[in-house]
Amino acid sequence: MHEKTVSVCARIVRGKELEIIEATFPTFTEDLENLGGWLRRNRIPRVAMESTGVYWRPVWNILEKSGKLDLLLLNPQHVKALPGHKTDRVDAARIAELTQYDLVRASFVPPPEIRQRRDLVRRRVHLQQDRNRVSNRIHRLLELQNIKLSSVLRKMTGATARSILEGLASKLTMKPEKLALLARHKRVRDRQPELAKALRCHPDDHFRFLLTELLEEQDRLTAKMRLLEERIAERMQPYAELVERLCEIPGIERLTAWMVISEIGVDMSRFPTAGHLASWCGLCPGNAESAGKRHSGRTSKGNRYVRRALIQAAWAAARISRRRTFFTTLFYRISSRAGTKKAAVAIAHRLLCVIYSMILTGSSYREQGADHFDRLHPERTRKRLTARLERLGFLVTLAPKPSPESS
Numbered sequence: 001m002h003e004k005t006v007s008v009c010a011r012i013v014r015g016k017e018l019e020i021i022e023a024t025f026p027t028f029t030e031d032l033e034n035l036g037g038w039l040r041r042n043r044i045p046r047v048a049m050e051s052t053g054v055y056w057r058p059v060w061n062i063l064e065k066s067g068k069l070d071l072l073l074l075n076p077q078h079v080k081a082l083p084g085h086k087t088d089r090v091d092a093a094r095i096a097e098l099t100q101y102d103l104v105r106a107s108f109v110p111p112p113e114i115r116q117r118r119d120l121v122r123r124r125v126h127l128q129q130d131r132n133r134v135s136n137r138i139h140r141l142l143e144l145q146n147i148k149l150s151s152v153l154r155k156m157t158g159a160t161a162r163s164i165l166e167g168l169a170s171k172l173t174m175k176p177e178k179l180a181l182l183a184r185h186k187r188v189r190d191r192q193p194e195l196a197k198a199l200r201c202h203p204d205d206h207f208r209f210l211l212t213e214l215l216e217e218q219d220r221l222t223a224k225m226r227l228l229e230e231r232i233a234e235r236m237q238p239y240a241e242l243v244e245r246l247c248e249i250p251g252i253e254r255l256t257a258w259m260v261i262s263e264i265g266v267d268m269s270r271f272p273t274a275g276h277l278a279s280w281c282g283l284c285p286g287n288a289e290s291a292g293k294r295h296s297g298r299t300s301k302g303n304r305y306v307r308r309a310l311i312q313a314a315w316a317a318a319r320i321s322r323r324r325t326f327f328t329t330l331f332y333r334i335s336s337r338a339g340t341k342k343a344a345v346a347i348a349h350r351l352l353c354v355i356y357s358m359i360l361t362g363s364s365y366r367e368q369g370a371d372h373f374d375r376l377h378p379e380r381t382r383k384r385l386t387a388r389l390e391r392l393g394f395l396v397t398l399a400p401k402p403s404p405e406s407s
Contacts, residue, residue: 009092032062048072048099072106110265117262131221148198169211248365251317259309274356283349314347324370
């Protein structure tokens, strides 16, 4: 499939003879509808197509409306041609032959309503990335004027930073001491001398014009994100109960739950096990072994939207300060031997397995506790802690705790 044409090959068994029919169709809507009629006239029950950019989507959407075709989307890596033997006609014939003998593995394509929600949440991700770029441009503009606002403030997107930026962008020349008085947070107001020192600069009309433009663009993107979130919340109403249950998992919030549901759907029968889902999302180790040697364990690309959302959730789950959870303990347990980045991916994998189980069984999240591994192997924990105290020079004598009845 290409932007302008679609090459088609049909293999039809008539008795003991095999008939091969080939055709080429343009990609206008009328021609793709003719393709559907051509398939029905030839009584083709199963159609496989290669995933090529976005060009497969209109073909899929039009053929899907007939409701009488078994559609398969194939990974190009699984049907890749040998070098020097690649043409559109040969590709179509090879895909048809592999499909006839059931030698292909279909990729996951969610139903239309899930795809629509997927478009909305992905659009929000893109707007968020655009707003982050605008924030970076604002930071760069401030640095060019030697305004060290980020050296004093922890967040450049908070209310205090915004009020100060609006003061810098205003046409009225304000002294640094007056700009420092715009701080809204109490902790920042206590550091007004340092803040005034960071705001000492010589702004001109060019700087104010650029800063005003960037702030307006930031407001525009924020307004579009809010409008999009309202649309997503409206479309996610049928799954409100599931979203509420998923938010019980440490690190998972409403936006993350929306992203996961919109990307993987709610029909877990598409994935035989949680491991298959983790592989599809790119959250499990790769397998590259030859001659008994393991060459690489890097994760595959997978679904980058789910992967990014769950890794962010993993960092949040690992750094919950108000209460230690099972995921907090697991994160530090893995990071001590593999590093924090691999630990974050491992936590994201475990979060996805929990989500898979909750959607499949309809159950709620059950916290295992930060002392799960201590309770799992109490004797091993006792030996480890005793040896640690002895290395510090203590003489350790342990005695069992008396039970309440005996006391």
